[in-house]
Amino acid sequence: MPFVKTTWRNSISFKVLLAYVAGVGLSILLIALGAVALITSRSDILLTTDVAERTHELAGKLMFDVAGHPTGFDDSEGDRVWTFKSLGVEIGYRVLDSQANVVLASTDEAFWSPVAKSPPSDQGRFKFEREGMLMYAATAPVERDGTIWYLQFAVSERLMELLHQGFAWPFMGAGIVLFSLVLLFVFGACAYFTLGYALKPLREVSESAAAISPRSLHSRLDSKTVPSEVAPLVSSFNSALERLEQGYRVQQEFLATAAHELKTPLALIRAQIELMAPDKTRDSLLNDVEHMTRQVQQLLLLAETSEAHNYSFAAVNVGEVVQQAADYLQRMADAARVGIVLTGHTATQTPWQADRSALFTLLKNLLENAIQHAPEGTQVRVQCTADKLTVRDWGSGVEQAQLPHIFTRFWRGAHRRDHGAGLGLTICQEIARAHGWTLVAHRAEPGLAFCLSPPVTDSPSMNSSQESS
CATH class of the missing domain: 3.30.450 (Beta-Lactamase)
Structure with missing residues (x-):
């Protein structure tokens, strides 16, 4: 979830500083107006008061x-x-x-x-x-x-006015100006740094909240350092996270349990169908069972890849895993009369921090998807470098408007040879997110290309924080 950027007009700091500047400006204006009023009014009360004070001062001496x-x-x-x-x-x-x-x-x-x-x-x-x-x-x-x-x-009276207007009031005006500058800049700087210090916990909490994902729903925001006025909001957010985590866990557990429980009945149904006499009905039923079995396996795999504790990170040579995935799918490629071409995989010696099994699943799904969409007599090319891995086919590709949906669950392209479950690319995206990688698809004209790359700051390997996930 991207961090939400607010405009400066919605900033608490800006509003407080604006109120401070407005208050200072109003105070200076009132002081200046009062001083002008005293100068221009030539108040008898003011002059009489000055004389009385001077009289009592002389009396004491x-x-x-x-x-x-x-x-x-x-x-x-x-x-x-x-x-x-x-x-x-x-x-x-x-x-x-x-x-x-x-x-x-x-x-x-x-x-x-x-x-x-x-x-x-x-x-x-x-x-x-x-x-x-x-x-x-x-x-x-x-x-x-x-x-x-x-x-x-x-x-x-004329001596008093001379003293006031010629000497006292200029000094008073200078004093007002000096006081105004001190009030505006010194106290303004104090207000600015005080606001920055006071709002720092809010920024930290906001960054922590933005970093929470389905894989870190166990995380909670620290309410000890935030201002007391905001602590109830943070506590409410933590309570919402607890409910969300519970709902997410229940959903994942149900998905895994349902997929696991369906595997045995499907195996029994398949065994019974295979005992039937060969005919079109038997072949159709076997295809349906095979399709359902694949969906169940994909659902179970999706549930597993969605849990961070299922991963074990280590230094993995990507080129070796690419070769293994290509060898595993070679018979499928031969059956579809599609060639698999690997470039750069033998020269890729710099390892990536990854779960080897999950990386194999990701590459296998990408290659399988490319083989299913590649026309006969064409190639599926895998290019592997130190900081990027690209899988491309020369098929019909997808429309530009469909690219945002390509990683959506149960979405299937229109030119597949089989009837897949529509979960293969979703599983790839889940694995990529768990590793902190970026997996994107774009039109290759012709065909479709998938690009997998680790974070730029950590290329070609992930940071150590992945190891503790």
Whole structure:
């Protein structure tokens, strides 16, 4: 049974990777849209939040003298306190006591003049305008020795927008791009190799299933290494194999038993007919019995060749077996006035791994079939080389449309001299399959040619696995 090839669109790996790429693409799109929305909206909430966070950060760095009064900020960690001197128009801070008295400031009082005169404890996050500029500000309480001080920090809207749009957002955009590339390629590679590792047991199970044939129905798929989601399917397949093997064994046993049981009655019938007075009826009955006996023998032989344990493989000289088969059928060929010509058989010294008896049966059936279809005065030629054996006759052959049926059970050609059982070529094909050989038939113009060859990779002999069959 050939291994079924699936299209890439039906691949689980492709579908999972496609879903992964789609998810990554959607995530990147949403992140980019959110970033664009933040840039274009100039959200007051965002700016106010930034100012409040900066205010609380400065409050944690406020320094005091021995009397507990604010004196400045700890700039040992490079907290950019210098910006208050350089950007005094855009940014500023001041420290108030509980009565809203200014005890420390980075700017003059005019900077804070628009701020309402209210207790600093009531001023959390707020905004005010100074010289036409919108200022964002926030207040953070600081407790020192039981005294509460209030730090107020303010920054202009245009400075915040400059920092965001000129510095923060470009870096954020670069970060989004870098994150997207890492997500797409690094995690994509991980997903690809993970899928390959996860689906490897499925590929192995599929190959094992494809290798199962009527001669290896005892084989079972290993369900221990497959994913748990697929294990029930493998178990069901093994159960189906058990039922199939049982049915096949019963069929083969019935075929062999029936053929064996028919041999004795046919022999008795033949003996009784031979005791009759010679006449046309007696001759007709003997022909019928002979035909039935041949069918029974062929059925029994077919049952035997279908069982792998009936074979004993060894190194066999094909040329010698060809000569033996030709000698065995020489009287049949003489009676049909057909010559048997052997070429190359004496030069074939390289042995094939085969069951000698089965190989003899195969060659005998091919030669017998060729003799039955060869016209009087023609030849049946057997050409034997190291990697191929060809049996050809010069008869009428078969139609091209009939070639696919030539190895079918009980199929018979229209130009045979006898009334065969139609199982000879089927037996040949069974023997060839058991050995791993290839047996094909093709029109020879005129006549028909059968070509027998071992596997290409193991030519001219079979691999050792056949020996353990």
